[in-house]
Amino acid sequence: MENFNFREGLEPVSPYGHYFNSSELCVSIICVFESEIPINLAHAMSWLQNVFLPIHPRFSSIMVTNEKGEKKWKMVEVELEDHVNVSIIPTGLSPTAYDEHLDDCISNIGMEKFPQNKPMWEVHVFNHPTSNAAATLIIKVHHSIGDGYSVMSAFLSCVQRADNPSLPLTLPSRRSTEAQSGNKSAWARVPQLFSTVFNTASDFGWSFLKSTLVEDDLTPIRSGDEGAGYLPLTLSSMTFSIDRMKYIKAKLGVTVNDIIVGIIFYGTRLCMQEISHKSSNADSTALVLLNTRKVRNYKPIKEMSADSEAPWGNRIAFLHVPIPKFSDPKFSNPLEYVLEAQKIIKKRRTSLGVYLTDKLLDIVKKLRGPEAAARYVHGTLRNSSMTISNMIGPVEQVTVANHPLKGLYFMTPGLAQNVTITIVSYMGNLRVTAGIEKGLLDPKKFKSCVENAFQMMLKAADRDEVPTKKIFNLKATL
Template identity: 65%
Template sequence: MEVKEGLEPASPRAQYFNSSVLSVFIMGVMETEVPITINDARTMSLLKDVFLPINPRFSSIMVKDRKGEKQWKRIEVKLEEHVNIPIFPTDLSPTSYDEYLEEYISKIAMEQFSQNKPLWEIHIVKYPTSNAAGTIIFKLHNALGDGYSLMGALLSCLQRADNPSLPLTFPSRQQSEIKSYRGSVYRRVSEHFSLIFNSLSDFGWSMLKSTLIEDDRSPIRSGDEGVECRPTMVASMIFSLDRIKHIKAKLGVTKNDVITGIIFLGTRLCMQEISYKSSESQSTALVLLNTRMMTGYKSIEEMLKPNSKGPWGNRSTFLHVPMPKFKDHRSSNPLEFVWTASKIIKKKKSSLGFYLTGRLLEIVKKLRGPEAAARFMHRTMRNSSMMISHVIGPEEKVALDNHPIKSLYFLGGGLPQNLLITIVSYMGNLRVSAIIEKGFLDAQKFKSCMENAFEIILKAADEIPI
């Protein structure tokens, strides 16, 4: 983008996510194996020499130019204003510190970013919990970039624990099969007609879901205003990536299909336990899709190249995926949740509905301004029941300044939904985190149902003959 008067134009999505209607962010959480011994001077040095150079936006604030358009403006960063080291009572048990950490994460999730300084902060929790010797939290505004960009930035600050000189590796992602257009004219015409029909159908359905049709109120959706400002709790589950691949091979689907099917089944089981009638409720998940079409994370240098297919910024969109109901299936086969999710997602990915939705947002922005586009996005999220976001993590153990990372996960915030699911892979496992409005849904019940759904689907897949 062209830079004028020292200002860099903010992307449309950056303006949507940092508006009076929406203020969306992610928190990357790293759990360390050893106590955190980084002192203040070392922390400032790492931020100055490693973190800030990743992207100019980490040293910029969002301002309006003479025409009212939002721009990024470089400023002098006061690092001490971005570093937070909470003080908890001393000599408590790890389980007690679990509660303090949970309350602290909920607290910082409700706090808004100051617009007078760059939109990021780091929190260093030096108290041992039942899961880790220490916890490091990066809170990053989504105006800086999408989850792919921001997680890529955090990963670029890490090194392999076994050999820092070697690059990080990530699980391979199968390329989409390239359709063959050989054959009869009739077949080619039929495929093009199907693409057009699916695209218009998806676009029309997305428009209805974003404007007129709301999901039913249910145990996972209150339908209330302002839920993005309420306290939350986090329920985390760890699933074996090898077992996910085993289910994938047995069912002939993708890993994402398996994960989505498990989430759908677990959510329906939880809803049914709370209210049996809710098994028939109309519930929709917004599944985030990254449009970069890449096999894994590129280096930050590659991401910043103008001609790169995966430049820094916001290049994600969402798919409206209706959650299967128990009554939809003539049998009680739990694998139907995976197959149904696979069928729906495959169909939506093969259409241009998400592209048309993006173009519509651009038109709304041009005609009515970024605030109107932000209201459209807010309504889209509010009308659905949950959000599912998935990023790829490294295969080997990583370390931050010689602090081995035992586990890592990310959380989302600022979304007008009672339930958000985030997924990240790391060292052969999938960390699934449910961010749940506190007091609305029992986090432990949800976790139990999700783990039960995984075991049910795994057992059903094992019974399929080879």
């Protein structure tokens, strides 16, 4: 831990650490690991004590307030047994029955708030066979400790390859085929400069309105209730082959990240139309989470100091991306959803709108306090319809405490929305998980619509129904 120069009272809580642990928001990250074998509790406890805890001081720290009202991280002694829970459920049930128990378990875990007098993480052992695994290990981490990039970096630091532990993990390529502009003359850059200025003003203004005054329409995916994000969830999980997505990628010249966002958008509209025909043309917005670090590849934990290019903590921004409507004739081809998602996210990324929003939050925090800034973030979430976050995971199978993992996924409860979508790659597949408020809509219907959207895009690509518009490229950054 000495690498972090972490001394009591000297490590301030980051702005988003304040916002995610406030009276307005209580956001966590739930990581679900599906094991091929039953979990050996002794091995798991040893792994937590000797591998997990030493990864970063945040896992041994609590949030305290000093005499100036500033929140700081304070290191404490960790009683491991206080953080580990073993689910007690009748034995001998069917995998389908255990699926329901696991769903309820994760929902209950998501709704429970962390006590403030001990480090804000916990482990739940579900040692029962489900449809997907012999046993399930659930790790819940408060979002104030770190964002998805930080948590995934921690995960990669404490797992090993199942085939050969001595070999390093491989991550999917993040290459981009964007044209480089480094050789352009000063005059050639003028239009780009004006475009950036215009996009920045437009994006910042629209983001401000969406966070304060303009709400999405009420639809099957948005109830508008004040309790959104804090009610029981049901999870709907689906798996897509990255190789099959690369087929579409080759046809369109886009990234896998563009494709999966387009699939989610198209599938969501299909689901909305099945429930309410008029809602398929309602104003609905997705918040796409953006990693704002200077580098996007994962770094070793020891290199994630506060002054590095990839610091530990919460370095994120929300991109407002309208979900295309069925009423627009240009979206009659499902592949247009991919291109539209790519175009809008690229436009948002290349503007400075997210950085101006970050500065606005800093001003609000300084003038009116962190709770006021948290209310602004809460408004950003509440006024939109869903959140999409994406993480890149290992190519090879990995082991956790000598337990081979068949699959993994994550969820972020507490985001003040009725629907939250998470995406993670692992072993050549993308695992898409929808956290849907219980009673809002049928999770099986949503899953079916998203899977149908993927098949419709594959068929359109097979028929060479590729739009002829100019294609931009979006780096996989989420």
